[in-house]
Amino acid sequence: MSRATRAFKVLISHPNVPAPALELLRSRGAETIICQSVPPSRDEILQKVPGVDAIYWAHYQPLNAGILDAAGSQLRCVSTMSSGIDFVDIPEFQKRGIPLGHTPGVVKNAVADLAIGLMIAAGRHFHAGRTEIERSQWKIEQINWMMGQEIRDSVIGFFGFGGISQAIAKRLQCWDVAKIIYHTRTRKENDGDFKAEHVSFEQLLQESDFLVVAAPLTNETREKFNGKAFDLMKRSSVFVNVARGGLVNQTDLHDALTTGTISAAGLDVTTPEPLPANSPLLKVPNCVILPHMGTQTMKTTIEMSLLAANNILNAIEGKPMIRPAY
Numbered sequence: 001m002s003r004a005t006r007a008f009k010v011l012i013s014h015p016n017v018p019a020p021a022l023e024l025l026r027s028r029g030a031e032t033i034i035c036q037s038v039p040p041s042r043d044e045i046l047q048k049v050p051g052v053d054a055i056y057w058a059h060y061q062p063l064n065a066g067i068l069d070a071a072g073s074q075l076r077c078v079s080t081m082s083s084g085i086d087f088v089d090i091p092e093f094q095k096r097g098i099p100l101g102h103t104p105g106v107v108k109n110a111v112a113d114l115a116i117g118l119m120i121a122a123g124r125h126f127h128a129g130r131t132e133i134e135r136s137q138w139k140i141e142q143i144n145w146m147m148g149q150e151i152r153d154s155v156i157g158f159f160g161f162g163g164i165s166q167a168i169a170k171r172l173q174c175w176d177v178a179k180i181i182y183h184t185r186t187r188k189e190n191d192g193d194f195k196a197e198h199v200s201f202e203q204l205l206q207e208s209d210f211l212v213v214a215a216p217l218t219n220e221t222r223e224k225f226n227g228k229a230f231d232l233m234k235r236s237s238v239f240v241n242v243a244r245g246g247l248v249n250q251t252d253l254h255d256a257l258t259t260g261t262i263s264a265a266g267l268d269v270t271t272p273e274p275l276p277a278n279s280p281l282l283k284v285p286n287c288v289i290l291p292h293m294g295t296q297t298m299k300t301t302i303e304m305s306l307l308a309a310n311n312i313l314n315a316i317e318g319k320p321m322i323r324p325a326y
């Protein structure tokens, strides 16, 4: 056992946290108390959390005062196993001075791969094409059928230019794109590494052939992509969201897709999640929808799980978390 600490208790909110993360915690003195319900049950968490030293939050349900109160005043730290932390009441953590960690960075490659998949799937009408086969409407004899948007010679726009956007931009360096532009509050110093240009939000909307959303959900970004925004986009543009459904007004997106205001959308995230099977968005042929699986590769999931475990171990050992959330 390396750098053994006194025994401490960690509540693990989900039974499927990868074994390497559990083994790491145990090798450093943790007693792991693992919730067994899938999806996680708040009742089970509330029953098991009293008295723990740390909480390993491996799902997206609200993490707030109710959980912290139930844990008790001995609680020393919490880490989510996620990059996004929009479901966490951060002011409550700050008020109590409880260190909070999360797992950005390690998610970027898997999400970038999936984002490019969505750009192509939406831009080249994968879902509409499949639907036409099922409807026996295969019209290959029509030269202008299923015309899509190529990545080559396109302006690629990013809303947010953190790790995920930069991983996409890095991949696209050899795709012969016309230009890479992005909108963030302030210019990113390393944007030259990606030959990317900082632009206003309006310019991003007006110039992008593909507009990729990869930014946190905050009060400032909530429903940033609404009817007004879609109206400014090109009619041929492809909208991709790999961040959070809450950045988009989904009714307005539905209207923009069905009225031809924009050409297509590729979404890994929606509101709500899970998206109900009768959602009108699922009936829109020019919308490719995935069930929030951006990080669903074993490699990335293990990396996320180890980072969350190391956040906790650092805090327990009195060191700064590797990826503190505030």
Ligand SMILES: O=C(O)C(=O)CO
Binding pocket: 081, 082, 083, 084, 085, 107, 292, 293, 294, 295
């Ligand atoms: O890590 C996150 O926040 C995710 O949304 C994973 O897809």
